[in-house]
Amino acid sequence: MANDVFRRCGCRDENKKQLGGRCPHLATDPKHGSWGYYVAGGVNAATGKRQQFRKTGFPTQKAAREARNKVAVKVDQGTYVPPSKETYGEYLDKWLPRHAATGKGLKPTTMDNYERYIRNDIKPSALSRMLLTDIRRYHLNEFLSGLSEAGRGAITVRRIAAVLQGSLRAAARSHRIDHNPATELELPTAEKHKVSVWEPAQVGAFLDVASEHRLGALFELAMFTGMRRGELIGLRWTDIDLAKRVITIRNNRVQAAGRILDQGTKTDAGERYVDLDDRSTGALIGWQIQQAAEREAGQEAYEVSGYVFTMEDGRPLKPQYATRLFESLRVKAGLPKLTFHGQRHEHASLMIAAEVDIAVVSKRLGHSSISITSDIYGHLIGSASRNAAENAAALVPAKKARAHTLHSQAPISA
CATH class of the missing domain: 1.10.443.10 (Intergrase catalytic core)
Incomplete structure (x- = not known):
């Protein structure tokens, strides 16, 4: 497992070829280059080719080893999802029509609302440009908080949150991400207004x-x-x-x-x-x-x-x-x-x-x-x-006169 963690740099030789782990400065300067790891992922059932998951850019050997161990556990459990190049906005373009056509589907009015929220609120945001696999719960909370600060009503923000929750739940279910970050979101409280009616x-x-x-x-x-x-x-x-x-x-x-x-x-x-x-x-x-x-x-x-x-x-x-x-x-x-x-x-x-x-x-x-x-x-x-309550009580006969009568009723005689 020792060879699964390595250090390399971006230096190049006279032929402009990257030295990687062969750079002489790696032996003399402990701060030169960065650490990385690779994890063997077995054979890809779809392609028949061996899989290997790599990541570099860690500042220390310890950080690279800890990250490598976490990935190795997920690979063994079959829950590891490699980093994606697909942005959240690109994923939404595929998810919404699929969501509308599968399961119970979406009614036209609901579809219209989802399209409007995605077009006007989610797509213009930084959240839409993030890689799907990079999104975390705090990114979603910051996005929703920004909507509230911009003056969007609590009910509208909660409806937009429903789009986030539905789409990311589907992404986790289809193993595009290794977990659903849209759980336990911090949603604004929607005040309940009493219904006002005519006499x-x-x-x-x-x-x-x-x-x-x-x-x-x-x-x-x-x-x-x-x-x-x-x-x-x-x-x-x-x-x-x-x-x-x-x-x-x-x-x-x-x-x-x-x-x-x-x-x-x-x-x-x-x-x-x-x-x-x-x-x-x-x-x-x-x-x-x-x-x-x-x-x-x-x-x-x-x-x-x-x-x-x-x-x-x-x-x-x-x-x-x-x-x-x-x-x-x-x-x-x-x-x-x-x-x-x-x-x-x-x-x-x-x-x-x-x-x-x-x-x-x-x-x-x-x-x-x-x-x-x-x-x-x-x-x-x-x-x-x-x-x-009065009508129900009136159904029960009383053998004795009531000991007390409310002031709103006739006074008791002396």
């Missing part, structure tokens, strides 16, 4: 204004079903059973990479059945009659798309059109700021105020777990929970 009277005022528009039924359905924007504009008449008063949600119409796409629901739990109330059912029947009249008036110019909510000529709605229409109606009604997605929160708050079980609310919204629903709407449960 029921304000919801009524908005729907009164919306009813004057041809697409008023769109907002009736949004408020009373909690469907997402993409689920609403991607809804087809074949997904609705008006006789049974139930909607099957199986489509999500979204915009990705400048295109409007129909894709599956956001999560597996997102594909669900939603029961309709009387008001929503009536709104849909009224809209069905109006849409039929528009189709009759449009004749050959009318595009029969099968979607529930359409433009006057039958073309399906675009996501941004629905958002802009909601905002214009909100302003017309003189109501506080609320996003289109806020109607989904509004439905949840109305359900909770009506003392509906949180599990039912979660199922209607298509959340993957009840904990997600509780995290988002937990602050709205207070009064509903108190009412439920």
Whole structure:
């Protein structure tokens, strides 16, 4: 093993040939040249050639020997990955399309986001220019910290971190690197903001204004079903059973990479059945009659798309059109700021105020777990929970009069 560690220099003879370990100065000057090592790696199964892993540039013999021993252990265990000439940016160009096409794949909107984060944030950075095998956890933490210092929001930074974690996890799994450095990263804390909703009277005022528009039924359905924007504009008449008063949600119409796409629901739990109330059912029947009249008036110019909510000529709605229409109606009604997605929160708050079980609310919204629903709407449960407690206690008969009555109730007679 002694010959596995060596010292050499870059001096050359009169013929410009490198002397390497034959330089006479190596024997007289202990600081001349540098130390290196080589490790025999057996036969490469793919090429049939013997492998030898080398590295030089160590200042002392001890440093070279320690590095050599670490590599030898990994070679014996079959976990050693030789240094790569592939940069992280080059690897990402190969990883993303492969990741999108394998396993569960990526939805178009997720793919669009990943491409944007790689193009705008990762590729311009020094991290992208590093060799894949040189990346360590502190490099990743410094990169993410730099994003935060540049003003990127905590949620955005965490999403970019997800790209780092996914790509480097795949690199380790495919033995391009000997370990995954993207574990236990230092991520910024994303503050949770309480959901802000309108009062029921304000919801009524908005729907009164919306009813004057041809697409008023769109907002009736949004408020009373909690469907997402993409689920609403991607809804087809074949997904609705008006006789049974139930909607099957199986489509999500979204915009990705400048295109409007129909894709599956956001999560597996997102594909669900939603029961309709009387008001929503009536709104849909009224809209069905109006849409039929528009189709009759449009004749050959009318595009029969099968979607529930359409433009006057039958073309399906675009996501941004629905958002802009909601905002214009909100302003017309003189109501506080609320996003289109806020109607989904509004439905949840109305359900909770009506003392509906949180599990039912979660199922209607298509959340993957009840904990997600509780995290988002937990602050709205207070009064509903108190009412439920009172109702539960009222079911139990009492043989004796209560010894104490709250001051809010009638005073006890002397």
